[in-house]
Amino acid sequence: MTFACMNRSNFFSGPSSLQDFLDPSKHAPVPLVEIPEELHGVHMPGLRVFAKMMQMLPLGNVKSVPAFHMLKEAKERGRCSPNTQLVESSSGNTVFSLALLAKAFGLGDVHAFASKEVSKGKLDMLRLAGIHVTLHEEPICPNPDDPKSGIVKARRKGGEPGWLNMDQYQNAANPRGHKDVTAAQILAQLDHQIDLFAAGLGTTGTMVGTATALREARPELRTIGVVRAPNNPVPGVRTQALLSPTGFSYDKTVDYLEAVGTVDAFATSLKMIRSGMLVGPSSGFALAGLRASLLRHRRQWEDHIRQYGRLHAVFICCDLPYPYIDEYMQYLPEVYFPPVQHDMENVTFRSRVKFSPDFEISASEAFRRLYGVTPKEGQQLEAKGVSFSLQDNVEIWDFSDAKRFAEVHVPYALWKTMDDLEIEVASGHPSRTIFVFCPYGGVSLEVVSQLRAKGINAFSISGGMLSWSKADMPRIKSEFCMR
Structure with missing residues (x-):
């Protein structure tokens, strides 16, 4: 497969240089990296596991793909003008990407409805991007039709004159972006030889768009949707019960669901980081889900290897670890981190604690x-x-x-x-x-x-x-x- 619009020299100039630079389709494919058995943790001769490094896109996260496509389609259809202000229910990478892309598209300010429980690191990241953030109290179990939900508030505001809500949960350009970019790259890089695809489920756009295109090329492809275990916070993904706001029929593209908890997600991503792969907790989350599903269905996949001679599995790496450093320290026990030594006098009591x-x-x-x-x-x-x-x-x-x-x-x-x-x-x-x-x-x-x-x-x-x-x-x- 070739990429007709790809900028092979990686050089961007002219009046549209910034917009071209931020267009994922005009870059060489982001790396697809095979990871060793000691990192993915499944001994199965014939298994090869690949990480799709979407955090290496210009904006450092996978959500920049649908964000670009949603804005591009909105502009092509005349839904926005230079003074249009954007509003989104998001405390993470979607609204962060929309804010930085909006300038390249010549649009106005970007506003976000974010849960008051958003971490300081993520809130600081939004403010760094110039986003006007409104913190609000989400219901304990959000209903997409509940007027207290940020999703409903953003849709209502987006219907006012001069405002536009991209509505990442319902906008068909979300999965379409992954179909055009993410899936096309994976198929080209593996020469269509992919058997298993895993991704965390949030809006479900990554899974639906990528898996739909992969399955068109490889009808026998199987997919693993990774969901958050109840009561286990992991940024960017949801429990199965909280997937209802999405409008992309993820259940038609997901063959297996696997629940992953907080510690497993953060610990797995920490292991990836220390292996030289700078990824955030949702990347470890996807790998942990892939690993659990491979072990749960081991006999089926060993039969597959005996029949086809291989099992090629790909999982999505979503973003970088930097906004979540405080959360690594909060959620992982102290034994995961080397102790800090002090070669000075008058160290505070708290810093001299021994474990x-x-x-x-x-x-x-x-x-x-x-x-x-x-x-x-x-x-x-x-x-x-x-x-x-x-x-x-x-x-x-x-x-x-x-x-x-x-x-x-x-x-x-x-x-x-x-x-x-x-x-x-x-x-x-x-x-x-x-x-x-x-x-x-x-x-x-x-x-x-x-x-x-x-x-x-x-x-x-x-x-x-x-x-x-x-x-x-x-x-x-x-x-x-x-x-």
Whole structure:
């Protein structure tokens, strides 16, 4: 396959130079990189796994492909003029790309409705791009028809004179961009020899557009749609239950669904980063989903290899890691990162904290020590409506944010903040054992290390509330469902 519009010299000049530079179809194909077995983690002779490095596009993310196509089609159809202002429900790469592309298309300002829970790194990135951000409270379980939803707010604003909403969830140019660019590149690079395609599901445009075109060339192609496990935040992707706002019939193009959690996504992308592939958590998310599905359906794929002599699998790398650095530190335990050494005097107490393996215990062991029964016995008592009490001389401290704590916490837990910690450390608790929770086990380990340094007996629950909830151990929940 050839790319007639591709700029082989990678040189852009003239009145349309910026727009040409930002047009994905006018660049050489982004790299398709085979990754070794020690990185993808599946021993299967005949399997070859390739990463499609979409984060190497000019704007550093996969969403720049549909963003360019949506703007181009809107301009060609006369839907926008030089004074048109754009509005989108997005806190990430879509509205970031639209903002930078809008200038090249001669359009006005770009506005975003973003969840108030957007990370500081992502919010700073939006402001860096000149985006006017409105933070709002999304419903716990968003409904695309709910007037409180950012999707509805953006559509309503986009219908006003002088405004335009690209509506990434319904705009057919979203998947069409991937059909024209992403799929065409993969087919050319592998000479059509592709058997399996995996991508994370957010708007589902990447999966629908790419898989549709790949399947036209390779009808026997199989696809893996990777969704976020419930209660596990990963930027840019959704749980299966939250895919309803999309209008692209992803279920017609996805053969297998695989759910991936927060720690697996971030840890896998961290391993890729340290192998020389600068990718963000949603890239590790896609690879983790591909790996899980290959292992789950191992017999089927081994039969495929025996029949065809190979299995070529491709997954999408979506963006770069830089906006998410704080989240890597938040979601991954301290053991993932080398300790910082200090060769100076007067280092603050917090920076001299030492970590030890005995600071952590498993969720099941914590349950036994806290309530005097096993988790299974606790579930049985809960099913019978029988309450169980907290053991003597123990306390449970939860350092989740206030909203998370209100949504779910373990029985008898006390909500604490880092400000509270300074007071508690000063007062001391020599006769009590403190069990410390946080969402994923990182903050709690830091807290325990400080308590231990002051002679206070304390334990961090490994994996935090995530591991506790995953084991379905008793917990106090609000009336709302968690995303």
